[in-house]
Amino acid sequence: MSTALTTNKRTKGQHSALTQLRQQGAIPGVVYGYQVESTPISIDAKKFAKILSEQGSNGVFQLELEGEKINAVLSEVQRDALKGFVKHVDFQVINMAEDLEVSVPVTTTGDSVGVAEGGLLLQPIREITIKVKPNAIPEAIEVDVTNLAIGSSLTVGDIRSQQAYDILNDDEEVLITVAAPTVEEEAPVETEEVTEEVEE
Known part of the structure; x- marks a missing residue:
């Protein structure tokens, strides 16, 4: 269209x-x-x-x-x-009969189990490059993160076979990862030694 x-x-x-x-x-x-x-x-x-x-x-x-x-x-x-x-x-x-190289956004679907456990969903790459006919350019590439646990990641290689498009990014590129929650350490309370002066 x-x-x-x-x-x-x-x-x-x-x-x-x-x-x-x-x-x-x-x-x-x-x-x-x-x-x-x-x-x-x-x-x-x-x-x-x-x-x-x-x-x-x-x-x-x-x-x-x-x-x-x-x-x-x-x-x-x-x-x-x-x-x-x-x-x-x-x-x-463009020639509508020839493939194009275009960048399309990556969006997530589902609720990650890692996020439910307190993890943080990170998306290092928000776009990937695909080769596609002009009349078949998708609005976005959807990635299901439901089974993504804390410490796990999804790479381009993980989704390549699930897509109908020729993805030009390297397999090793990380699309989505769930990081462990950051715990803020409480600063130790410093106790001051009080010395009493004794008057003679």
Whole structure:
């Protein structure tokens, strides 16, 4: 399933022109890739924010550019370092018949027995890279942590055979682990020796 997004071709301008574009509620960007020349574009900022909020950034976008519809994926989203708004986007036009390498989030399902015993669920890796057809990109890879006890971990190798996707990460990479609860040691109470002075 692809998400429709209207784009407007723009003329490459200086920094002031890009700032003005953003003030008008648009995001500057560029489209490049399969059978397409690199083309500067702009998109509606509110609509793009809504798509990211509801559907994420991993899907295929059907871009409408000068009356033509093309399939593309987001290759880069640049955000303002201070305010966090999207300041520039790059779309890569793709061939829907060829596999893509994409990063997808890892989510957990189930209640870990280790956590029930007081352990702490840690997730060192929150995304993995898979190779997949564009129309089959998942929103996330789910990992069942139900049987994960304190001191146990799940690696990429543990879930590889359970997935329908070609995972490109190394088998040794740890996805989920349950750490033992940390016990805060009470500081010893120091006793002061009181010496009494005897007046003669």
